[in-house]
Amino acid sequence: MDGGCGWGSIEEAWRKGPWTAKEDKLLVEHVRLHGEGRWNCVSMLSGLRRSGKSCRLRWVNYLRPDLKKEKITPHEESIIIELQSRWGNRWSAIARCLPGRTDNEIKNYWRTHFKKTKPGTHLRGARGDARLQSQQQYQLQQQQQPQEPPAYREYPAETGRSTLPAQFEEQVASLAQDHMSMEDLSFLYPTPDELQSDASFTDEASGDEGSWSCLWNLGGDEHAAAVMPTAFGTNTSLQEQLHLLYMLGSK
DNA sequence: AAGCTTCCCAACCGCTCTATC
DNA sequence: TGATAGAGCGGTTGGGAAGCT
Incomplete structure (x- = not known):
């Protein structure tokens, strides 16, 4: 909002195409010194001839230190399939x-x-076959080591609200500590009416049963334990964290 | 070995949302 | 309250790598 660095103010001068190692270094150094955000000022402060948009993308998709460089695992693939079926192409939410x-x-x-295929099926070819084999092997493993179903705790019956896995409740309680009362968190337990009336939480691509079980069954408690903390990230506000809990729980 | 096909992914584009003035 | 800028998102593209014939 300072007006000094718009997306395209000197657009004709922006460099495009693949990033060089030198550019990466400049961007990393910039983020180290100034932190993330205010991407439009990167070119002014660092000397990079890249648009703020390009810088943000490069950082988010490639340079961020917490990025995994390995291939997507069958476990992660299962999560992607499940969440895509629930939320549609909301890639940032899935990520x-x-x-x-x-x-x-x-x-x-x-x-x-x-x-171009139904979820769960794979493209033809050797690489696709290998992937399919890997996925099948993983699923077999899961079947051989059945996970305990999640422990659900009923929200007080008189409220008519839905349930939340107990361990998520613990997280909610932990998050809410010092911030708000459990009464304030009632939106985490939407009634069917609330779910239906809140368009932002409905997903026409989903149409599923609206329980936790599907996501949960992907990897049992171990999976949930892995998903929840990371889903929140380090810069996520309490409100965002609760919102995400809500999304996971209401789908 | 060479040409073709398919896979993979970095990067761009256009649009939308949000915050600020 | 509308205008503007910053930020983020999803769709798309182009090119290199790997596999196939």
Whole structure:
């Protein structure tokens, strides 16, 4: 809002195309000194001839230190499939549930492997076969080591609200500590009416049963434990964290 | 070995949302 | 309250790598 550095004020001078190691270094150094945000000022402060948009993208998708460089695992693939079926192409939301993965990465992965096929099926060819084999092996493993279903705790019956897995409740309580009372968190337990009336939480692509079980069954408690903290990230506000809990719980 | 096909992913584009004035 | 700028999101593209014939 300072008006000094708009997306395209000197657009004709912006460099495009692949980033060089030198540019990466400049950007990393800039973020180290000034932190994330105010991307439009990067060019002025660091000397990079890149648009703020380009800088942000490069940082988010490639340079961030917490990014995973490994291939997407069958476990992560299962999560992607499940969340995509629930939320549709809300890649950024899905990415928040996968530690170290970016929306771009997940989007690319989905398009490559599932776009032209039904979820759960794979493209032809040797690489696709190997992937299918890997997925099947993983699923077999899961069957051989059945996970305990999550422990659900009923929200007080008189409220008519839905349930939340107990361990999530603990997290909610922990998050809410010093911030708000449990009464204030009632939105985490939406009634069917509330769910229906709140368009932002409905998803026409989903149409599922609206329980936790599906996501939960992907990896049992272990999976949930992995997903929840990372889904929140380090810069996520309490409100955002609760919102995410709500989304996971209401789908 | 060479040409073709498919996979993979970085990067761009256009649009929308949000915050600020 | 509308205008503007910053930020983020999803869709798309282009090119290199890997696999296939």
